[in-house]
Amino acid sequence: MFISACQNSDTDVGIEKQLHNLVDIRYPGLVFSHHNQMDGAYYFHEMMGAGLAVIGVDGDGDLDVYLRQGSVNLAAESRDHLFINQWAESGEVSFVEMGTVFGIKNFGYGMGICVGDYDNNGDSDIFLSNLGADELLENNNGYFTEKPGPWQTELWSTAAVFFD
Numbered sequence: 001m002f003i004s005a006c007q008n009s010d011t012d013v014g015i016e017k018q019l020h021n022l023v024d025i026r027y028p029g030l031v032f033s034h035h036n037q038m039d040g041a042y043y044f045h046e047m048m049g050a051g052l053a054v055i056g057v058d059g060d061g062d063l064d065v066y067l068r069q070g071s072v073n074l075a076a077e078s079r080d081h082l083f084i085n086q087w088a089e090s091g092e093v094s095f096v097e098m099g100t101v102f103g104i105k106n107f108g109y110g111m112g113i114c115v116g117d118y119d120n121n122g123d124s125d126i127f128l129s130n131l132g133a134d135e136l137l138e139n140n141n142g143y144f145t146e147k148p149g150p151w152q153t154e155l156w157s158t159a160a161v162f163f164d
């Protein structure tokens with residue numbers, strides 16, 4: 001994870017420069033590699049990144065991280081990853097990948113993600129946009145189940161948003 005910070009300095013030629021520093025912030029357990037499943041055919045979607053969401057999935061007050069994966073490979077490392085923050089439990093920010101424990105089964109080629117309480121019951125639900133059928137994951141006491149609906153069409157979606 002990279003955080004960009006700005007500082008004003010270096011006025012050696014009378015022009016104030018803005019220096020941008022990238023700070024590498026690493027937390028234990030938050031390790032992820034995005035796979036685009038490229039095979040030499042140079043498909044357009046292979047050059048696109050994938051979305052992420054910072055979301056409190058388990059209601060313990062610390063923020064967890066959901067990362068999309070760009071592959072339809074069924075291997076575990078090629079699926080979406082849900083990293084559960086251990087801050088509330090241990091007092092230290094560290095993460096454990098627990099996607100399957102929370103019901104995350106995504107096998108689609110991931111593009112975007114948005115989070116909102118679509119059913120207005122107080123917990124955060126997830127919408128996944130894919131190259132192919134999109135997915136609405138309803139939060140049921142911290143366990144996500146896929147809801148069927150018209151979003152399950154074989155179209156290509158990228159960004160998504162819940163709004164009122």
Ligand SMILES: [Ca+2]
Nearest residue numbers: 058062063064
């Ligand atoms: Ca949490």
Ligand SMILES: [Ca+2]
Nearest residue numbers: 060085086088
């Ligand atoms: Ca936690």
Ligand SMILES: [Ca+2]
Nearest residue numbers: 117119121123
């Ligand atoms: Ca909800």
